[in-house]
Amino acid sequence: MGLTFNPEVWQINHLELTVRLTLAIVLGGLIGLERELGGHHAGFRTHILVCLGSAAIMLLSMYGFSEYAAEPNVRMDPARLAAQVISGIGFLGAGTIVRTGLTISGLTTAASLWVVAAIGLSVGAGFYYGASISTFLVVVSLFFLNKVEKNFSHAKKDRQITFVLHRKTSSLQHIVTSLNKSGIKIYKLTIENEEAAEGSAQPLIIKMDVKLKKTKAFDEALLKLAGIEGVIRLKTAGDVL
Template sequence: MGVTLNPEVWRIDNLELTVRLILAIVLGGLVGLERELGGHSAGFRTHILVCLGSAAIMLLSMYGFSEYAAEPNVRIDPARLAAQVISGIGFLGAGTILRTGLTISGLTTAASLWVVAAVGLSVGAGFYYGASISAFLVVISLFFLNKVEKIFSRAKKDRSITFILQRRINSLQQIVTSMNESGIKIYKITIENEEAADPSVEPLIIRMNVKLKKTKAFDEALIKLAGIEGVLRLETAGDAL
């Protein structure tokens, strides 16, 4: 007994197609709005374009070849192009990830682009509820869980501080005392010698890896450290949210 194929399954009217594309713009824009407000590299327009493009590709995969659906030797696979979107979106996400010293930023934005691509594919396939609830949960995660993450990560913030000191002035003890008072815990110290153009200065390079207990007072602590006698210059780098 043969199976009767219904070619109408692979057809969609213009109104339904328009609704899906507009919904993709709305849901992608909601996620992108949070990234835009946070000043991230991939913001409002980028997320809209990714979501809209994913929805358009899904629509193409499902309905773009409907005229060939009735052909006996043609097999339509709606998931084929969708799979390429999921793997291909990685290059765009990778472009938002930056590393500067100890700082790595852009991971959350890269993840949001990947999720928005999934939302766009869901909208294109007509999976409205799944797409809507996914976009809603992403927005909740970015807006609210980011605040919770900051609270729990305050005690885990790592920083690297480099001091350029005058060798003849004993500043190290004052630096350590000041850092302890500011809630900065030192867990590694590296001392390097540097030849100076002025022999009377004889700079000494001290690199410290530290953990912060009071992140809000870190800027004030740096100003205090820079004012210690014998400190010619200091530089800092650390993890970013």
């Protein structure tokens, strides 16, 4: 018994089309709002556009070629354009990743754009529940788990040390060695003014985020660091977030 062709499968009315595109704006906007409030590079409008564009491409892939569906040699593949969105969104995510000195930021925003593209495709395909629950979980991950992560950082006794150093010394190497001997782990190092002209008398400003095991060991390490040749001054801040 042969399969019968149903042309209505490849058609969508204007109301349903409007609902899907509008929902894409709402869901993408919810995730973009969290990024916007956090002051990130890709915020409210960017996430809306990515989600809306993904939904539009999914709708195009599913319903845009319905007039050719009945042709004998035509094979409809709704997932073809969707696959290109998932791989192509990488260029936009890469634009949000910023390198400043030795610090890299924007990875979470890049990931959120990738997820928003997937949510847009889901809405475009009419997978409403999957899109909605995905949006909820992303917002929870970005907003609420961010607070949990900060509290977790408190428990790890994170600290930030800012050094002002003479440029023509090897004090940075001595600082790293001293911290390692004290059992203090450096997990982020930022050179704020490394672009200064070579031979400039301007001091080098370096920020280090470190993890402690014992507070007393940190106090002892600071005394040693202050005595290293080339260290003009240093200051610390507790509970780096």
